[in-house]
Amino acid sequence: MIIESIGASLLLLSAIRTTNMSDKKKIEKIFEYTKTWITTQGNEIKKPQFIRKEAITNENEESIGMLYVYRLPLGLPYKKLEYLNDNIGVFKDGLHKNVEIEFDGGMLHVNVYETDLPRKWNYEDEELEGWKVPIGKTYKELITHDFDATPHMVGGGTTRYGKTNLMKVMITSLIANHPEDVELFLIDLKAGVEFDRYKNLKQVKAVAKNVYETHQLLTEVMMILEGEKAFYRENGWSNIVESPLKKRRFVIIDEAGDLVPEKFMSKQEKDMHAECQWMLSHIARIGGAFGFRELFFSQYTTADVLPRQIKQNCDAKISFKLQNGYSSEVVLGEGNTQAAELEKIPGRAIFKDGASMYKLQVPKITDNQMEKLLQDYYESKRKDVTNEVGRKKNEDTDNLIEFRDHD
Structure with missing residues (x-):
């Protein structure tokens, strides 16, 4: 299901990092190596389908990265989605950037950031809805x-x-x-x-x-x-x-x-x-x-x-x-x-x-x-x-x- 060995993983990431591929291509190459797809009864391979990309902005409307949206193939096992998140380092090392993955129904959002997390921030008393x-x-x-x-x-x-x-x-x-x-x-x-x-x-x-x-x-x-x-x-x-x-x-x-x-x-x-x-x-x-x-x-x-x-x-x-x-x-x-x-x-x-x-x-x-x-x-x-x-x-x-x- 997954990259077969640490050696293979390191070889993959090294190959991706040293190419001139776009971030989109690198993401899709990682999908291939992690076998993030399903095989139909007719032996047809269905992979995540690219939908769009858009700029990610912070609270000050400053661009901080790029969002890549993919439609997941129907029937993709939940375990494979968990694996992507559990091994987010594969994306980070392959793209050499900070990466965050989110799931929204049948959509996969791959957030690629050019910035880092804040090292510290103080609690702010604010009203939040519900619980x-x-x-x-x-x-x-x-x-x-x-x-x-x-x-x-x-x-x-x-x-x-x-x-x-x-x-x-x-x-x-x-x-x-x-x-x-x-x-x-x-x-x-x-x-x-x-x-x-x-x-x-x-x-x-x-x-x-x-x-x-x-x-x-x-x-x-x-x-x-x-x-x-x-x-x-x-x-x-x-x-x-x-x-x-x-x-x-x-x-x-x-x-x-x-x-x-x-x-x-x-x-x-x-x-x-x-x-x-x-x-x-x-x-x-x-x-x-x-x-x-x-x-x-x-x-x-x-x-x-x-x-x-x-x-x-x-x-x-x-x-x-x-x-x-x-x-x-x-x-x-x-x-x-x-x-x-x-x-x-x-x-x-x-x-x-x-x-x-x-x-x-x-x-x-x-x-x-x-x-x-x-x-x-x-x-x-x-x-x-x-x-x-x-x-x-x-x-x-x-x-x-x-x-x-x-x-």
Whole structure:
């Protein structure tokens, strides 16, 4: 299906770079070598068909590159489209330029840029429609994510490259745009050093700082979810986007790797860690239709840290710089090692939303800026996870068993 070997790939790219072919011809030559086509039953080969090209401009109407639009042959496997994005370096190396691929229905957009990404930009408080939040700037535009279109997101990244910063950007945007309709359940397994300062925001229902508090918080979320299921049945709704309800509940977890059961733990501790992972998986599988959104982030990404059921239900994926290709594949998908190849620039990330993928620069926000923007929503009474969502341990266990029996 793909270029047969690294040697063949290098030979191809070298041949393309040293020719006088136009960028259009180089793109089509790469289509040939990557076998981006289909063969009909009559052995006819159908390739992407060139439609048009047009200049790409930035916000100041300055030309920054060229867009090449191709119509994809009907029946082209989704895996081949994923491969193009997972191996975008083939285009970048072949054209010796920055390249970005987007899919629009049956169309393939190949954006070829003469410029580079911004190395840094500050968060801007702006009104976004619906349940969209800013994710980052590409070569040409601001990319947003719509949590009503894609309810859940997973993310990874080595420490100090912008993972927690992005979560703060999204929290700020959600509260600023939906102060009366958003509820936040924050899990900060870095001992609460990042999210505990926001416990007084009226939209924050609880902040969990360790596994015990996380278990209490998630159990309460599960109980709310069960109540919502009954409410939806009574009203004949199957999905929140088809209902008149405005409220959305976000479960946001930072450093999810601390929920993995370890060999040295007691059976009770292992069970609690496993139950937390199960509840997060349940929310990801069931909660989207009932207005629950899950943001699952971890520094150390392995298959144990990111349960398969969570990953399969999170079409939105973002990764900052990671140490190796395996970790990148865990977050972004098999065969995608781009997060390991990112420049060592804080805020630089790969964002994947379905088949479309972007390399972008995430906005920077400071704690002072965040607190200033949200100052109208602070309450004087300090919240504590144990009295906000805490329940007796035996009740937790009984409820958890009941949830599992009906899962």
